[in-house]
Amino acid sequence: MRVKKIVDLSWPLTNNTPIYPGDPEPNITVATTIEKEGYNLSRIIMGTQTGSHVDAPYHFLNGANTIDRMDLRMFFGEAVVIKVTHKNKREEITLKDIKKYRDKIKENDIILFNTNWYKKVGTDEYFDHPYISIEVAEFLIEKGVKFICIDTINADATGGSEFPVHDLFAKSNCMIGENMAYFDKIDFENVIIASFPMNIVGCDGSPVRIVAMESE
Numbered sequence: 001m002r003v004k005k006i007v008d009l010s011w012p013l014t015n016n017t018p019i020y021p022g023d024p025e026p027n028i029t030v031a032t033t034i035e036k037e038g039y040n041l042s043r044i045i046m047g048t049q050t051g052s053h054v055d056a057p058y059h060f061l062n063g064a065n066t067i068d069r070m071d072l073r074m075f076f077g078e079a080v081v082i083k084v085t086h087k088n089k090r091e092e093i094t095l096k097d098i099k100k101y102r103d104k105i106k107e108n109d110i111i112l113f114n115t116n117w118y119k120k121v122g123t124d125e126y127f128d129h130p131y132i133s134i135e136v137a138e139f140l141i142e143k144g145v146k147f148i149c150i151d152t153i154n155a156d157a158t159g160g161s162e163f164p165v166h167d168l169f170a171k172s173n174c175m176i177g178e179n180m181a182y183f184d185k186i187d188f189e190n191v192i193i194a195s196f197p198m199n200i201v202g203c204d205g206s207p208v209r210i211v212a213m214e215s216e
Contacts, residue, residue, distance in 0.1 A: 005214040007185045010052035017051040026050050048205045052180045059204035061170035068201045074146045079110040079191040087130035094133050107144030110193045114183035118151045131157045134164040141172050149177035188214040
């Protein structure tokens with residue numbers, strides 16, 4: 001594969017990186033310096049769902065696969081970008097919204113939901129984002145999709161106590177990527193996604209550096 005262009009789709013990781021309400025706040029500090037210890041080293045404290053991240057099935061299902069047990073092939077492959085930038089706050093992404101993309105979606109594709117909601121970061125409205133309906137999630141599972149990503153803080157509605165999309169994907173041993181950004185910067189066809197998690201043993205998920213690549 002020859003790569004013509006790479007677009008970074010991940011949030012920069014800082015102490016101000018947006019997180020889901022109630023999650024551990026990231027804290028990046030200086031641990032050692034060249035002047036004192038002879039080398040620079042930082043200390044990072046954060047949750048497994050910090051910044052742009054992926055959810056393993058174990059995140060919502062005890063006994064399911066943890067992030068270190070997921071097949072790495074799930075995190076690399078051809079992608080379909082579904083543009084749903086017309087959706088309003090707390091509005092479902094429905095089957096009607098993805099109608100024109102249905103024939104493009106193949107087994108093992110990675111699906112990116114482009115809401116552009118990431119642009120509202122720093123506002124209260126950021127947490128009142130559009131979300132994926134259970135009907136869309138079921139359709140994608142039936143099509144053989146193993147990994148979906150969205151540029152909002154949550155694939156489900158934020159602030160509630162029910163997470164139907166997460167529950168379905170956990171039971172199906174599939175992956176969800178959230179809190180991503182810049183999907184609108186993908187201005188090419190033949191999109192390849194790489195979004196590899198850290199090999200954290202026994203955990204529910206991992207921050208990722210997700211990129212879109214234009215292949216020749």
